[in-house]
Amino acid sequence: MRIAIVTDAWTPQVNGVVNTLKATRKQLRASGHAVLMVTPEHIRSYSCPTYPEIRLAYKPYGKVASALDDFDADCIHIATEGPMGLAARRYCLNRGLDFTTAYHTRFPEYLRARFHLPLAVTYRWLKWFHGPAKAVMVPTPRMQDALEQSGFRNVVQWSRGVDTAYFKPGPREEASLQRPLYLYVGRIAVEKNIEAFLQMDLPGAKWVIGDGPMRDELEKKYPDVRFLGAKPHEALPAYYNCADVFVFPSRTDTFGLVLVEAMACGVPVAAYPVEGPIDVVAHGKAGVLDTDLTRACFEALKLKRSVVREHALCYSWDAATQQFLQHLHPVRKSNGLAVVRSSLA
Secondary structure: OEEEEEOOOOOOOOOHHHHHHHHHHHHHHHOOOEEEEEOHHHOOEEEEOOEEEEEEEOOOHHHHHHHHHHHOOOEEEEOOOOHHHHHHHHHHHHHOOOOEEEOOEOHHHHHHHHHOOOHHHHHHHHHHHHOOOOOEEEOOHHHHHHHHHOOOOOEEEOOOOOOOOOOOOOOOOOOOOOOOEEEEEOOOOHHHOOHHHHOOOOOOEEEEEOOOOOHHHHHHHOOOOEEEEOOOHHHHHHHHHHOOEEEEOOOOEOOOHHHHHHHHOOOOEEEOOOOOHHHHOOEOOOEEEOOOHHHHHHHHOOOOHHHHHHHHOOOOHHHHHHHHHHHOOOOOHHHOOHHHHHHHO
């Protein structure tokens, strides 16, 4: 098939959405599909308010439409709800083309945390955005339930994976590091609830990998925490393997790709029992989910790294990509579903 994926999130951004799309593209191409990534990479852009490292495309409709016209896709997937996604949505509706969308990020909760915008306002807009989609792909069963209860239609599951040949147990540098070592990987922003981790009274050391609008403030506020900055995705396994516990304080993530990356390296997870971790982490085997995050950290130290690794092996990009393919729709109804289904035979 010829599959066009339109996204606002792309390199040089470092986040779970970008990593998911890159892995999906790789799997699709390995299966013989032609994939066009329509991204803001070569479009005039401006800094996202409060997130200067994230660039938003400025009036991208012309270039998006031209790229999609030239590619003549069998299926169009809109991955994000930003300017690129809006342009692709408009393009499809203007031409009477079917498309699918994805719900990667809990924007209503993020906007409430950052700007105190009422949830109802953002959810109303998101229902408008995703309303015409033939399928709205979400990463977990609980996320599907949550959106359906909020009035979203055509919600389906598209899980995530991890490259277990790359993210795997490795050297731990036992002698040179302060123990226990608690690690956080992700954006340093208010919606990630990172201070719940930073302010905990834990023996040993705390490391933070990532960047974001709160980094300077939190580095000054917590001088005993080691802030290592953003790291390339390929560099992360070495850092995961240094850790004794991976701490995930977020209450708003839809999945948490870093969870499966850490577990694939054998690192037990400490997290809250909320959407994302509750679907991904096997409580008592691969991690500990507790409303008391400090207690979760102490209990996670007792878990066997080999058992944690074994749980992560059930997540594969191949299986996730097969789900993605199953939910795609041909752009024109006259094509039927044979185009999609035949590709899976």
